[in-house]
Amino acid sequence: VTSAVVDGLYNEYIGNADSPAQVRDSVLEALGDVFFVFSSIEVAKFHRDAGNPVYFYEFQHRPSEGEGVLPDFVKADHGAEIAFVFGKPFLAGDV
Numbered sequence: 455v456t457s458a459v460v461d462g463l464y465n466e467y468i469g470n471a472d473s474p475a476q477v478r479d480s481v482l483e484a485l486g487d488v489f490f491v492f493s494s495i496e497v498a499k500f501h502r503d504a505g506n507p508v509y510f511y512e513f514q515h516r517p518s519e520g521e522g523v524l525p526d527f528v529k530a531d532h533g534a535e536i537a538f539v540f541g542k543p544f545l546a547g548d549v
Contacts, residue, residue, distance in 0.1 A: 479527055490532065513538075 467484040471477045498508045513535035520528065 475527065482527070 463484070467480045468477055471480055494510070498510055502508045513530050515534075515538070516529045517534055517537065520531075524531075
């Protein structure tokens, strides 16, 4: 890895951080990109190249169930959209 690549990654994710909390959020965003986004884009390209329609979305809504349970910096976790997409079919009561 060249220093230009490292500098570019630093500037993209952490460059404008003014506080430790912003650095934390930037590192979490970088890790999310590495573990979820990059591989998802690769799979989407394979499907596209095979002639299939591809839909790509980013879910950003923080579920109300996270209030008081999750730290404020946690927004939508991996899989959080499932309850919204399917209408919380497995939960009983007024949630």
